[in-house]
Amino acid sequence: MPRQMRAVVYERYGPPSGLRLERIPVPTPKPTQVLVEVAATSVNLSDWEGLRGSPAYARFGGLRRPVRRVLGSDIAGRVAAIGDAVTTFRVGDEVYGDNLLLMGGFAEFAVAPESVLALKPAGLSFAEASTIPQAGAIAAQGTAGAAPGVRMLINGAGGGTGTFAIQLAKRAGAHVTGVDNAGKLDYVRSLGADDVIDYRTTDYTRTGPYDLVLDLVAYRSVFAYRRVLNPGGQYWMVGGSARALLRVLTAGTLLGRLSDRRIALLVVRSGPAAFMPVAEGCVAGEIDSHIDRVFSLDEVPAALSHVGEGRALGKVVVEP
Ligand SMILES: NC(=O)c1ccc[n+]([C@@H]2O[C@H](COP(=O)([O-])OP(=O)(O)OC[C@H]3O[C@@H](n4cnc5c(N)ncnc54)[C@H](OP(=O)(O)O)[C@@H]3O)[C@@H](O)[C@H]2O)c1
Known part of the structure; x- marks a missing residue:
C-alpha cells in the first residue's frame, strides 16, 4: 500500500464547491524530479482559472476535464526524496518554485522537476517564499522597461503580481499609475503608486498616455490599447479574456507596427533565474511580499474564492 497524503482534488472544471479534500497516494518522483513536503503554496489567479476552466486557454492541460487533479503551482517546502538523476538538491533542502506544468x-x-526549484533564502519564511515564483517572475519581466522618466500603468495593480510590479517599477524610477477597484486603491498607493484609478468608474484607456502598460486583466480592444500609448510605447498583456488575447496576437501586432507602438503578449519566462532577483529584493527588505491571508488545506475552496472573486490584497497562502 503506497504512502497516503491529504490533497485537495477536483475532477471537473467548475466552482470551488467541486473541490474535495481526499487521501491519495504520495507521488513518486521520476529521475529528474524532486518530492517536496509542502510547507506553503501561494494562490495565483492561474489556479482559479485552472479550476474554472476559463478563460479558454486555462484548459491547455485538458479540453473537457482537468488532467492535473491537484492545483497549486507556487510551492515552498522541504525536499523529502529525489529522483536518481537529480544533482542540485538533497533530502532536507528548503526549496521553492513555480510548478506550473505539474501543479499539485x-x-x-x-x-516538481528540479529545474523549476531554487534553494529558499534563509531570510524568507516558507509562506513568504511561496508568494514569489510566479507573480515575481511576471512582475520582473513586465517592469523590465521601467526607468526614470517612464510613465507606467499597471492594470490589476492590487493583486499578487501588481504588488511586486508596483514596487519594482518604483525602484527603477518610473512614474506609476495603478488601476484596480476602489477598495484596493489605498493599498496600491501604500506600495508606492503615484496615481491610482478605479476601473469601475474610469476607463484607463482614456487616461494617460503612457510609455509602458502592464495589463494583468485585459478585456479591451487593441484600439483602446493603442490610444493609451505614447509613440514608441509598449503594451504588454499578461492575463485576461481569450478574446482579448486573440486580438492582441493578431490585430494588436499589426496595429502596433503601423503606429510605432508595441502591443503584445508577455510570454513569461519562468524558473529560478526569473524569480530569484525578486526574492533577493525581499530578503534585502527592499520589496514587500504582502500576504493578505493564510488558509489551511481544508480551506482551499475559500482561499481560491478569495483570490478569484477579487477580495485579496496582494497574495494568499495555503499551509498544509
Ligand atoms: N502570460 C504568461 O506567460 C502568464 C504566466 C502565468 C500567469 N499569467 C496570468 O497572469 C495573471 C496574473 O494575475 P495575478 O496573479 O496578479 O492576479 P490577482 O492576484 O488576482 O490580481 C488581479 C487584480 O486585478 C483586479 N481586476 C479584476 N478585474 C479587473 C479589471 N477589469 N480591471 C482592472 N483590474 C481588475 C483584481 O481585483 P478585483 O477582481 O477585486 O477587482 C485583482 O486585484 C493571471 O491572469 C494569469 O493567468 C500569465
Missing part, C-alpha cells in the same frame, strides 16, 4: 501544491507532498 494544494497537498501535503508535490513532485
Whole structure:
C-alpha cells in the first residue's frame, strides 16, 4: 500500500464547491524530479482559472476535464526524496518554485522537476517564499522597461503580481499609475503608486498616455490599447479574456507596427533565474511580499474564492 497524503482534488472544471479534500497516494518522483513536503503554496489567479476552466486557454492541460487533479503551482517546502538523476538538491533542502506544468501544491507532498526549484533564502519564511515564483517572475519581466522618466500603468495593480510590479517599477524610477477597484486603491498607493484609478468608474484607456502598460486583466480592444500609448510605447498583456488575447496576437501586432507602438503578449519566462532577483529584493527588505491571508488545506475552496472573486490584497497562502 503506497504512502497516503491529504490533497485537495477536483475532477471537473467548475466552482470551488467541486473541490474535495481526499487521501491519495504520495507521488513518486521520476529521475529528474524532486518530492517536496509542502510547507506553503501561494494562490495565483492561474489556479482559479485552472479550476474554472476559463478563460479558454486555462484548459491547455485538458479540453473537457482537468488532467492535473491537484492545483497549486507556487510551492515552498522541504525536499523529502529525489529522483536518481537529480544533482542540485538533497533530502532536507528548503526549496521553492513555480510548478506550473505539474501543479499539485494544494497537498501535503508535490513532485516538481528540479529545474523549476531554487534553494529558499534563509531570510524568507516558507509562506513568504511561496508568494514569489510566479507573480515575481511576471512582475520582473513586465517592469523590465521601467526607468526614470517612464510613465507606467499597471492594470490589476492590487493583486499578487501588481504588488511586486508596483514596487519594482518604483525602484527603477518610473512614474506609476495603478488601476484596480476602489477598495484596493489605498493599498496600491501604500506600495508606492503615484496615481491610482478605479476601473469601475474610469476607463484607463482614456487616461494617460503612457510609455509602458502592464495589463494583468485585459478585456479591451487593441484600439483602446493603442490610444493609451505614447509613440514608441509598449503594451504588454499578461492575463485576461481569450478574446482579448486573440486580438492582441493578431490585430494588436499589426496595429502596433503601423503606429510605432508595441502591443503584445508577455510570454513569461519562468524558473529560478526569473524569480530569484525578486526574492533577493525581499530578503534585502527592499520589496514587500504582502500576504493578505493564510488558509489551511481544508480551506482551499475559500482561499481560491478569495483570490478569484477579487477580495485579496496582494497574495494568499495555503499551509498544509
Ligand atoms: N502570460 C504568461 O506567460 C502568464 C504566466 C502565468 C500567469 N499569467 C496570468 O497572469 C495573471 C496574473 O494575475 P495575478 O496573479 O496578479 O492576479 P490577482 O492576484 O488576482 O490580481 C488581479 C487584480 O486585478 C483586479 N481586476 C479584476 N478585474 C479587473 C479589471 N477589469 N480591471 C482592472 N483590474 C481588475 C483584481 O481585483 P478585483 O477582481 O477585486 O477587482 C485583482 O486585484 C493571471 O491572469 C494569469 O493567468 C500569465
